[in-house]
Amino acid sequence: MSTKGGCPHHGERRRRLFRRIIAGILILLLIVLIVILLVWAILRPTKPRFILQDATVYAFNVSSPNFLTSNFQVTISSRNPNDKVGIYYDRLDIYAIYRNQQITYRTAIPPTYQGHREINVWSPYVYGTDVPVAPYNAVSLAQDQNNGVIPLIFKIDGRVRWKVGTLITGKYHLYVKCDAVINFGNKQSGPSGLVVGENAVKYQLVTSCSVSV
Numbered sequence: 001m002s003t004k005g006g007c008p009h010h011g012e013r014r015r016r017l018f019r020r021i022i023a024g025i026l027i028l029l030l031i032v033l034i035v036i037l038l039v040w041a042i043l044r045p046t047k048p049r050f051i052l053q054d055a056t057v058y059a060f061n062v063s064s065p066n067f068l069t070s071n072f073q074v075t076i077s078s079r080n081p082n083d084k085v086g087i088y089y090d091r092l093d094i095y096a097i098y099r100n101q102q103i104t105y106r107t108a109i110p111p112t113y114q115g116h117r118e119i120n121v122w123s124p125y126v127y128g129t130d131v132p133v134a135p136y137n138a139v140s141l142a143q144d145q146n147n148g149v150i151p152l153i154f155k156i157d158g159r160v161r162w163k164v165g166t167l168i169t170g171k172y173h174l175y176v177k178c179d180a181v182i183n184f185g186n187k188q189s190g191p192s193g194l195v196v197g198e199n200a201v202k203y204q205l206v207t208s209c210s211v212s213v
Contacts, residue, residue, distance in 0.1 A: 036167065045085040045162050048114070050209035051077045052154060052178035053121075056202040057193070060150070060184070063130070066138045068103055071127040072096065074154055076178070076209075078122075080114045086163035087114040090171060096126050097153040099137050104128035109156075113163075126154065145184075154178040160213065178209035 058071040074094070080087050092109035095102055107124045114120055133141060144150050156176035162169045182203055183192040193203040 045164070046081045047211050047213045048087060048160075049079045049081060050156070050176050050178065050211055051079075052180060052205050052207045052209055053077055054202055054204050054206075055154075055180055055182065056196060056200055057182065057184075058200050059127075060182075062133070062141065062145070066133040066135070066141075067130045068098075068133050068141070069129050069131070070096065070103060071125065072104075073123060073125050074180075075121065075123045076154075076156075077119055078114065079119045080117060083116055084164065086116060088161040088163060088168070089114065089120075089174075090159045090161060092122075092156055092158035092174075094124055094126055094154060094156045096128070097155055098133075098150070099140055101134050101137055103131050103133070106157075109158075148184045150182045150184060152180045152182060154180055156209075172213050175212045176209050177211075178207055180205055180207060 053075040055075075056073040058073070060068075060070045062068050076094070078089075089109075089112050091111065093106040094109060095106045096104040104126050105128055107126050109122050109124055112120060141150075155178070156174070158174040158176075159171045160174045161171055180203075184201075193201040196202045
């Protein structure tokens with residue numbers, strides 16, 4: 001006489017085997033996570049350092065009613081201060097800010113890898129055509145133009161990854177803020193920068209930028 005159904009001991013053995021496999025996978029993942037955290041803590045990767053070296057102004061014109069056309073070429077350097085950590089710049093967008101208002105389009109900087117202690121230099125064009133200036137900024141812009149000094153901020157938004165040996169981390173958001181005071185000069189003295197072409201003036205700035213990751 002036979003009994004229907006499988007052997008109960010066989011089913012119990014399968015459940016125990018399944019639980020052991022799951023436990024083994026969890027333990028392995030925990031070990032990998034601990035190793036990553038230890039490597040990260042020992043190496044202590046430092047965020048890159050950015051410097052705004054100069055800005056060449058090709059256009060900065062206000063047309064009625066309060067539309068701004070501007071065209072800059074900026075030189076920005078980035079240094080990786082780490083001895084054993086590389087940096088992947090997956091995406092970098094740069095644009096100009098005037099008194100908390102974006103006045104140019106976003107310009108993409110080509111993706112690149114930055115090795116240990118390596119320095120990269122970029123010279124992107126940052127521009128905007130007939131960008132409307134907010135009414136509350138129009139008065140300030142007129143005053144700044146009359147004084148001959150325009151306070152600007154060049155911002156970079158991007159995504160970076162860290163490379164430690166063969167380990168590559170996930171993506172982190174990169175924020176860079178570079179203050180730039182452009183001294184156009186007044187009508188009597190003229191611009192304080194170096195004239196480098198027709199209607200183009202280059203200003204040496206050499207300003208350290210704030211960086212957060």
